[in-house]
Amino acid sequence: MKRAVISVVILILFLCGCGGSKKTATPVTKGISFTADVTYYNECYTCEVNVDEAGLMSAEVISPDELKGVKLKFDGENVTAEYLGLTYTLKTDTMPLGNVALSIYKVFTDIANNGLSAEYSEENCLIENKVDGEKYEFCFSPAGLPLSLKIPNKEFLVIFSNVAINKDGS
8 A cells, every 4th residue: 555655656746747837938029118220131220119008119210310210100000100290101011021110010919919938048038930921030038028039031130229118008
């Protein structure tokens, strides 16, 4: 009897140890602001970006000087572009797929809508998925803050800096 109890305890410990759950980390993709340094093919852009609690994104180009002041606002279905007092709104699905801000918006939306997470790491966590048929690699810190976004087939790389969680929900 004693031997049977010990055998059962050992079996339970073995089974529990083998199926140990992996800890996951979830990136912050809403209620966040950051600076995005973008390299797209041979072009470089810098944008100030804000994603509110609902996932709506606004971006303003701060460099290069030729595009400085261009503002884009994504509301889910539409994007509104503002520049020098002119405003133009169109459906996001009619925008060119190569649009830098649209790519960031679609990746953040994909991660949020699909509840994507990555295996926890004390260094960096990585989500690999596809959006619009393009593979992306989203790297974030164990705390969930975005670090980089890469779309290899487009020679597209975003480095996130000055990342802040919006305390007021904006």
